[in-house]
Amino acid sequence: MKLGALFKRGANLIKLGLAVRDIKKSTSEDQHKRAKKYLIELLGKSRGLPTKIGQFISMEDNSLRDSLGDSIVPMSFEEVSEILERTYGQSTVFKKLDKKAKTASLGQVHFGKLDDGTDVAVKIQYPEIASAVESELDIMGWLPKAGPVAKWGFRMDGYRDAFWHNFSEELDYKIEIEHQIRYRKLIPPLERIIIPEVIEDLCRPNVLVQKREDGFGLDKAETMMPAQKQAMGRLLLEHYFHMLFRHGFVHADPQPANLSFRQFKKDYFNLILYDFGSVLEIPDEMRLALLRIILALRNHENIDPVSCLSALGFDPEKLEDIRPTLPALLSVLFEPFLLEAPYHVKDWRMSERFDQIVGELKWWFRSAAPPKLIFLMRTLHGMTTMLNRLDVPLPWQFLLDKHLSDIYPAARELKLPQVRTSQAIHTFDDMARYLKVHVVKSNGNKVSLTMPARCADDLKGVMDDSVKESIEKQKIDLDAIQEKAQKTGFIPQTLFSLSDQERDMKVWLE
Template sequence: MSDLPRKAVTRTAKLAALPLGFAGRATWGLGKRIGGRSAELVAREVQQRTADQLFKTLGELKGGAMKLGQALSVFESALPEEIAGPYRAALTKLQEAAPPLPAATVHAVLAERIGEDWREYFLEFEDKPSAAASIGQVHRGVWHDGREVAVKVQYPGAGEALLSDLTQLSRFARLLGPLVPGMDIKPLIKEMRDRVSEELDYELEAQAQRVHAEEFADDPDVVIPGVVHQSDQVLVTEWMDGVPLADIIAEGTAEQRDRAGQLLARFLFSGPARTGLLHADPHPGNFRLLPPAEDRDETDSSDEGGAEAGPWRLGVLDFGTVDRLPGGLPATIGESLRMTLEGDAAGVYGLLRAEGFVKESIDLEPDEVLDYLLPIIEPAQVEEFTFSRGWLRDQAARIADPRSPAHQLGRQLNLPPSYLLIHRVTLSTIGVLCQLGAAVRLRDELEAWLPGFVAESEEAEEPDEPAFTPGSQEPEPESVPEGGA
């Protein structure tokens, strides 16, 4: 592949072929059923063939098409194993790689966005990309001061491709529904469209990453690369090694899986409390598992306390999509979780109605709402919960089955716009935890970081702890060689 296929007619033709392929396979499946094969077996084969075509096309196109593929890939745990298994490798590949742009195109972007003398910024620059994703690819280099860096270059025409893809995909979103039971694809695509401008703005991404890097600079568990240089369509950050989370999912040890899961949950809930920002792209390609820092006290990393005492740290990449939450996650989430665990059906129902989760025109039975929520929050009911594909499949089947009470009730609930991104990030993170099969003490993280989860009376009994606050000072501008941009 020599360039990002960004001509609207080319991309539209490829995407338009998807629903035609879906229809053809449905006809083929009908013929198989008439021929005597069971409906269940035929449906699984049709679904598998559909997924094969879908993810192959999304991966080739990059842009919004591949971005949707990445978002869907974290939910493969919800599919029956006999369907998910054959194309799990394709989903993982989407998270880590895509066909690269040629070096000449990359050099042209660097010359245009940094300056004709862009090579003076680097002691070394590798033309072959180390990673490629939906709107840009990453090259490894050595900055002029000797630091190893990651250079993210945005694909030419990425904005146009993103909007074109998502518009086209939204037209047949309902056909993608069966790939992820219990999930409505159309709102996901709409939310992606609404955030296109943020995704393309590397200045906003640099600001979000600087805030996180400063706040987590001395954190023993989470590592955020610092921002080295930023210009339009080019972002240079510190290089971060480590084991991609996709590799941990595929072949990690139980200790690595548990450690990664614990820290992923911790980052999800602590990030908004500490920075006022929610990292909103939690697919495995954006995380690494890192060995301990060289200067870390060895006694800390050798304690025998299970996954929590393990030496591995979580590295976090890509802050192109964030949700701005100045007060942290809404207290309503913590309060409703706590009330649900306490069995306070009336309290939960009143809170959900007040926040708009239950519209004024709809009346529901509070006890039925509680019954709907309890299985979903099972991980918070116990001291330690082992996430698994089987558990997620059960939840998806319960909600997706039109005959189930959970499905009927779920259709009557409403998701307020302010909670949409939080909801998607939480579901995506749960999907990754299930891919990991991690044993996680989720309740510990909720008690530590989620506003409202611990009752005010209980908080009053605890000694005061110093609060985390995001840094208020902007870092000094990065020095560049004379004659730079």
């Protein structure tokens, strides 16, 4: 690593830090938007690790995503031509190569044509990008621990190693080629998922050549009819379920630029995936442990959540402090997999609900996770962000059962680690299944309602206006009652009783 490169990247990171400070200091919405746009543009101009961060930040904002793309300065076509000449010598490999490039964090893509007429996409790595990324990760290792990193004991060395392993694979086109070839072999029986074919003979350490596969992106997809968006959303879910839970080998850079759709009939589509530099590979024990948690939550099994999380690599000692809340936390984390009805990811509100259950201790939960798990969370976050843009409910549980029920027995047979504790063990069986409401009206009529226990997350939302008015008159603190239910992990309990001239009412978790 060159000292000059280190200082250059360090100075650039200082600029980025100042831009973040400007966002925090902004006092109006306009100031905040301008500061955030400036930060995104800086991230794009920086390439490498900063641009990766920019892709993550701008995933849900079209204007920021456009700003990021516009700010990445491409290599000139003259520079590209020189690289290709040094790579292939004087021989003419490409009959045609477009001068316009599609830029990304670590390289850029030019479309072209081979002598035999094959349409190709040629991916060319930026010169010196590897040393730039290494410099940034070195600087990251020197940064003083502050904020949640210091308070909650995050293992920064572990995160740096995990990031470097991920980036070193992305920077090695030989590894990316192996990923892409393996993906093409594993993706069947999902016939409507297209993985571009790599032309291995033409690939080099800094150049990747593959057959061109065109489609339209999320910008167009999100404007289509609900039934069409559901068809595309199902393809996304089926792909991730198949590759993550069956093979433990899944595309780990889910962003709009890395996928497209191709339409054949009104509601019939193909999903095309690009860029296999970042692929998450997890061991069989971990993918089966994920399924084991889902099945245990679904069936309210008498299993210790700490044992399940330990199988994923969590630190059981750290989890001791939040043990009573773990069934509730995990029910939020895996909620889409637990409901029979189609689920809309906008209803997830994961961060907000984690705050409601454990408050600041959510950082303790996160710091207990192994650093490598951050790439699984990035994968799932990217997937749900794209599903949110499609804005349709999807049958998560049905699709999981359809494609993976044959490996449920292996998940159930997984031997979980035994974790010793001096505390009471709170299992998945301890959680209430239902929120129940029983009303006896003044005329003697009785009304009983049964809802999923998760409705206790929003007690005001399930009460009609007249009941809420009576609750306020009797000074019943619904917020405090709801907070107690959340912090006790939604165990069976009476929430409140109400008696007035119109009704006698009882609400409880069962």
